[in-house]
Structures are given as C-alpha cells and as structure tokens.
Amino acid sequence: MIIELRATDKLRGPKALDVGPILAAVVQTARDGSLDLARLRVVCDWVQYKQNFRESIDLRTIVPSAFETARADRNGAGGTCASYELAIDLRRSGAIDVSAELTRALADPDRSAPSGRQYLEDWGPGAASCIWDFNALYWKALALWEQATGRGYEQALPGGESDARNLAAARELILKLFAIWDDLAARRALPEELHILELGVGNGNQARIWLDEFLRLDRELGKDYYRRLHYLMGDYSPHVLERARANVSHHAERLSCLTLDATRPSDTLGFLRYKAFLVYISNVYDNLPTDEVVRLGGHLFHVQVRAYLPGPAAERIGEGLGVPPDQVPGLVTRLLRLGPEVLAEALPERFSTLLAAVALWRDAWEALRLEERYLPLEELDAYEVAPGIGGEALLPILETEGDTRMHVSNGAVASFVDTLPLLHPLGVLLCHDLFVTDPHQYAGGFKGPGKYDGSVVNWVNGPLIQAIGGRRGFDVGFAPFAHRVGANVMTLTASVRE
Ligand SMILES: C[S@@+](CC[C@H](N)C(=O)[O-])C[C@H]1O[C@@H](n2cnc3c(N)ncnc32)[C@H](O)[C@@H]1O
Structure with a gap:
C-alpha cells in the first residue's frame, strides 16, 4: 500500500495537523478489509474549497489497461486486477468518524450494492460533466441566484473582489x-x-x-x-x-x-x-x-467523473417536490436545459413559484458530488x-x-x-x-x-x-x-x- 501525503502548509507550524491517527485508521481499516493492499494507494489532500465535489473520503477505481486485463485473464484472475485509490480530505477529517467512513468507502469498492446515489450523468471526462451546465446556468441566470442568496458573485472570488477593478493596474x-x-x-x-x-x-x-x-x-x-x-x-x-x-x-x-x-x-x-x-x-x-490526467507508476490515466446526488440529499430534495428520489435527476436535467423560469412555468404542479425552481437549483448544486475513476490513457x-x-x-x-x-x-x-x-x-x-x-x-x-x-x-x-x-x-x-x-x-x- 502506498500512502501519499500531499504537501500542504497545514502540516507545518505549531498548529500542524496531526495526521498520525488518520494514517493509523487507514492502515487498520485496510488491513481488516478484503482489498489486496498491494493494489491500494491512499492520497491525503487538503481540499481548501469549503464547497467542493468530494466526500471527505472517496474510493476511486484505477481501471486496468487492456494489457493488464489480458494478462490477468491468462493467469486465470478474471476481472480482479483493478486497483484503487482512497482519497482523504484532511481538512474535513477532524469532523468525521474516520474509521467509520473508511469502512464505508472500502466496503464495496466496485459499487455492486445500491448506494442510494442518484446519478445525473454517465462516466465521462471532467470537461464534459454536467457541472459545466450548472456553471453556464449560473452566469445565464445570475440575478436569480444572487437574489436568492443575497450575495454578489464577486464576494466568492479570491480576496472577495475582482482584481479586474484595480485602478492602479488599469492605469499602468x-x-x-x-x-x-x-x-x-x-x-x-x-x-x-x-x-x-x-x-x-x-x-x-x-x-x-x-x-x-x-x-x-x-x-x-x-x-x-x-x-x-x-x-x-x-x-x-x-x-x-x-x-x-x-x-x-x-x-x-x-x-x-x-x-x-x-x-x-x-x-x-x-x-x-x-x-x-x-x-x-x-x-x-x-x-x-477542464479534464484532469494522472500519472501513476509511469502510466497515464484520464480522470473520468460521474455527477451524483448523495442518497439523503436526493431524498430530501424529492420530498420537498413531492417526488421519489429517483425522479430528482430528471428534474435537475430539465432545470439545466430550461433554466428555473421556464421550468417553473412548465411544471407548476411541482414548482408553485419561481423561487421553488431556484431552490431546486441551489439544493442540487450544494449536494452535487463527483465520483471519479482513472481510465488508462494509452494513446496520448x-x-x-x-x-x-x-x-x-x-x-x-x-x-x-x-x-x-x-x-x-x-x-x-x-x-x-x-x-x-x-x-x-x-x-x-x-x-x-x-x-x-x-x-x-x-x-x-x-x-x-x-x-x-x-x-x-x-x-x-x-x-x-x-x-x-x-x-x-x-x-x-x-x-x-x-x-x-x-x-x-x-x-x-x-x-x-x-
Ligand atoms: C468569475 S467571472 C469574472 C468576471 C470578471 N472578468 C471579473 O474578474 O470580475 C467569469 C465570467 O466569465 C464568463 N464566462 C464563463 N465561461 C465562459 C465562456 N465559455 N464563454 C464566455 N464567457 C464565459 C461568465 O459569464 C462571467 O462573466
């Protein structure tokens, strides 16, 4: 098992994060689990964006290349040659039960059991994900979003305002x-x-x-x-x-x-x-x-993503709209295609006001996560x-x-x-x-x-x-x-x- 601790300032200084207990929990859980430890790598990051697309702990499949699969078949190992990457967000590790979360993540590496996750798309490269439809909708319907949140977009930029409005820079x-x-x-x-x-x-x-x-x-x-x-x-x-x-x-x-x-x-x-x-x-x-690429052991991989709403969030959103959780992705897809105004007009029985459609938008965006897997990039x-x-x-x-x-x-x-x-x-x-x-x-x-x-x-x-x-x-x-x-x-x- 390889453990990679991405360098972050949070590992330094008097208030340095103590990663000892996290790493001990990783080793313990991995040892107790059934995954082949030689096929497990662990990456610890500090995900500084409080709002992001990850769970605190995620498991990613590293899909074997055609060559590895053929070799495994020849050796009679069948489809068991996938490897896995366990991704841990150090920033949130203090707020969760690390052992319980690790056990959850490692329990079903191939996601054969139903997880309650409601998927918004099939696997694809990052640049093709529906997160970009959300992004475009944000700019297209910015006034509605800002009205609902009471925040202007500039407040979210680094430093709370855009450097575009710097007078000295303009003069120069x-x-x-x-x-x-x-x-x-x-x-x-x-x-x-x-x-x-x-x-x-x-x-x-x-x-x-x-x-x-x-x-x-x-x-x-x-x-x-x-x-x-x-x-x-x-x-x-x-x-x-x-x-x-x-x-x-x-x-x-x-x-x-x-x-x-x-x-x-x-x-x-x-x-x-x-x-x-x-x-x-x-x-x-x-x-x-943007897409992302990964190099592991000298081999190249393309990061593929699949957007989903976690089960509890899909249930909560569905309850508010009077639909079962598995109908929520369909509504979100229509929202992305039509925008909140047209959606509210098209489905008045679900959205009594425009604000209700904006609420679906905001709730879905907040809950939205990306599953990831690494696909071999054999022909660059x-x-x-x-x-x-x-x-x-x-x-x-x-x-x-x-x-x-x-x-x-x-x-x-x-x-x-x-x-x-x-x-x-x-x-x-x-x-x-x-x-x-x-x-x-x-x-x-x-x-x-x-x-x-x-x-x-x-x-x-x-x-x-x-x-x-x-x-x-x-x-x-x-x-x-x-x-x-x-x-x-x-x-x-x-x-x-x-
Ligand atoms: C974060 S804002 C930056 C606005 C301004 N330049 C500033 O610094 O405050 C991003 C801007 O890029 C626009 N934008 C994003 N993707 C775009 C695309 N593919 N084509 C054209 N404009 C895009 C958005 O509509 C928005 O106006």
Whole structure:
C-alpha cells in the first residue's frame, strides 16, 4: 500500500495537523478489509474549497489497461486486477468518524450494492460533466441566484473582489498602451481604430474602471485616443453582458457587446484578426471546462467523473417536490436545459413559484458530488487537449514531475490559442487568474475543482499554456498580481516574441 501525503502548509507550524491517527485508521481499516493492499494507494489532500465535489473520503477505481486485463485473464484472475485509490480530505477529517467512513468507502469498492446515489450523468471526462451546465446556468441566470442568496458573485472570488477593478493596474496598462500608440503614431503606423477586447466581463466593473481611467488620462495627457477607441466586451451570458453594458453606459459610443464562447472567440471575432492591442481576461480561464490526467507508476490515466446526488440529499430534495428520489435527476436535467423560469412555468404542479425552481437549483448544486475513476490513457496522441492540440503537448510537463495529477485546462488552452491570432503584432494578452506556474505545485496542494457559489473553479495549467504559446511564437510570462499583496492570483502576459 502506498500512502501519499500531499504537501500542504497545514502540516507545518505549531498548529500542524496531526495526521498520525488518520494514517493509523487507514492502515487498520485496510488491513481488516478484503482489498489486496498491494493494489491500494491512499492520497491525503487538503481540499481548501469549503464547497467542493468530494466526500471527505472517496474510493476511486484505477481501471486496468487492456494489457493488464489480458494478462490477468491468462493467469486465470478474471476481472480482479483493478486497483484503487482512497482519497482523504484532511481538512474535513477532524469532523468525521474516520474509521467509520473508511469502512464505508472500502466496503464495496466496485459499487455492486445500491448506494442510494442518484446519478445525473454517465462516466465521462471532467470537461464534459454536467457541472459545466450548472456553471453556464449560473452566469445565464445570475440575478436569480444572487437574489436568492443575497450575495454578489464577486464576494466568492479570491480576496472577495475582482482584481479586474484595480485602478492602479488599469492605469499602468493604459499608460503602456499610450506609449505603444505614440510610437506607432510617430511612424504613421497607428490604425485609425484602436481595438481592446475583454472576454468574460462579469458585472462590467473592469470595463468601467478601465474606460473611466482611459478617458481621464486621455484628456489629462491630451492624447485624443478615446475618440478612436473600440472596446469590445464578449461573454456567453446575454444577461451578464447586459448588466456590464448598463455599468458602462456612459461609454456607449466606444462599446460593442458580443455574445460569444470564450473558448472559440475567433468564431465571432474573425474581423479582429491582428487588430487587438489588448485582450483582457480576468477570472475566466479558471471557470472554463477542464479534464484532469494522472500519472501513476509511469502510466497515464484520464480522470473520468460521474455527477451524483448523495442518497439523503436526493431524498430530501424529492420530498420537498413531492417526488421519489429517483425522479430528482430528471428534474435537475430539465432545470439545466430550461433554466428555473421556464421550468417553473412548465411544471407548476411541482414548482408553485419561481423561487421553488431556484431552490431546486441551489439544493442540487450544494449536494452535487463527483465520483471519479482513472481510465488508462494509452494513446496520448489520440487525445485532444483543444482543437488542433494533441495530447502529446502534455508530455513534457507530465514527465518533469514523476507521478502526478494535473489539470489539462482544455477550455483555457482552447481560448488562449484561439485568441492569439486576434492580437496586433504589438498587442498583449493579459490574464489575471489562478495559475499553477510550476508543475511541482500540483504536488503541493489541491487545485480544484471547487465551488464558488454557483460556479466552478479550477487552477489553470500555466506551464502547458506557456509551452503552447511558445510553440506559436509567443512569449508567455507569469508574475504575481502586482497590485494586491498575498493574493494567489497571477498575471499571465502573452505577446509576439521579439
Ligand atoms: C468569475 S467571472 C469574472 C468576471 C470578471 N472578468 C471579473 O474578474 O470580475 C467569469 C465570467 O466569465 C464568463 N464566462 C464563463 N465561461 C465562459 C465562456 N465559455 N464563454 C464566455 N464567457 C464565459 C461568465 O459569464 C462571467 O462573466
């Protein structure tokens, strides 16, 4: 049995977590159980997101490769060659009966007995899970969620507000742009229209602060660039876009709003090719769909997930709606497809008010968990990270770390690669987000998925983005966000290599 204790600050200092009793319980329970200990690995993480998709203790099947299965068949062992990973959340370990939970997790490794879990989907890669439908619904129907919770989305972001609204950061950026434009103007190479693009605009605070400051500096320095400015705001939620537009209505003449998918900006913004002097993206990459991959003993696996509602939660939700628990997934699926407003209209006998449909949404989201299993990833070149980017792009990063588990950041990679062609040769893509900047960080703590209110958060695989940008002739750098001390947020900049 291999026990992996992921390094976390919680294991250090005077208040360090005492993992002795947890590990003793693991060894004792595993010894008393029937699992082959040579086929069991244990991973202890500190899952820092209080709202997340895991139970305190989970068991994952490590599905054998075709080769291992054939060998087991030859040896007469039949289907018994699966291995297992026991995942323990150290943060919650103090609040549970560890031995009882371990016994529960190990009792039925192949889930042959009914567990009461109500599944919302079949097994699939993380990026295809219905958690992303919940995420999209959150942005689409944000006002309803915020009304029901009394909380604005920014309160859930790192530091309780978005770095997008930092005035000093906006000023620094604008002055850099002025310098580039002055230089181009002196060479008579400055285009008449000066394009700036923002993807994933939220409440529009970034746009407002940026445009207000732009206008102020433009007047103060007598530049006359504001008149030529074209600020494009792109988001996949019409509701969010409308809200952002209202927030910057005093700049309406300089503004265009576009409904688009940030993972495929070129579909809508083809006209912007080589024209954008700045593409600004904050707290969006960590909100785009992602798979995870695992390397164990030198073998690669794809993490597959299956969303479910735990039995007691499904019963509670069903009781409130007057349906048995096994009908709750169907209602949740309809909710995700129709949204709470249409669902309430379509099923007035179940939802007497719109608020009742919003309550189903919130209850299901809170209870939502992901079962995980590891599937062999035998042909990495057949795997696609993003359109046109094969799985072999992962190899250099996977190989630096030995055994590891990391995000593929499929949505972020797709967005990044499809945004680069929009940049003017002197343009810059600037992105504030939660980036892993060294593959080694994956060994040092949990990087998602977590829940931010109604949306999903995953740290973004910075080294992968850097390598992919590098191959396309872009310099990609990371720096801690300069205008707030102690933040996890990093700033990525990408510009054409000189
Ligand atoms: C966490 S908010 C960040 C908002 C703002 N940039 C900030 O920092 O406060 C994420 C934003 O990205 C948008 N978004 C998420 N996924 C998207 C996608 N696939 N395409 C376009 N917009 C997306 C959401 O609608 C939301 O406006």
